[in-house]
Amino acid sequence: MLKPATPGTTIVAGGSVRVVAELAGITDILSKIMGSSNKINNVAATIQALSSFHPDIVEKIKKLSKENVATTTQTEPEATETANKSSAKDKVVNNQEETKKSKAKTA
Numbered sequence: 001m002l003k004p005a006t007p008g009t010t011i012v013a014g015g016s017v018r019v020v021a022e023l024a025g026i027t028d029i030l031s032k033i034m035g036s037s038n039k040i041n042n043v044a045a046t047i048q049a050l051s052s053f054h055p056d057i058v059e060k061i062k063k064l065s066k067e068n069v070a071t072t073t074q075t076e077p078e079a080t081e082t083a084n085k086s087s088a089k090d091k092v093v094n095n096q097e098e099t100k101k102s103k104a105k106t107a
Helices: 015-024 039-051 055-063 076-106
Strands: 002-004 029-031
Touching (some): 015 029
């Protein structure tokens, strides 16, 4: 099993998978060998997994930014509800600050 890792993770793989990943120029990857511990089978499975990626799809995924992936727009009722929650929270915080100030004045 091969999974992409966040940048800076390096190669977290055992034995033959690590060697294949290093030779392929992969810098950040996580792996788990399941089943056979035969090194030749693991090398063949790793090469097959890496060759199954379609370069054009990988390039499209790399070009996506966080903003494009995680954008959602709020509808009108949700936006109003969010604004009401934040204003209620602000009122509580302001009330707590006023209470602290009045206690400090009396002390």
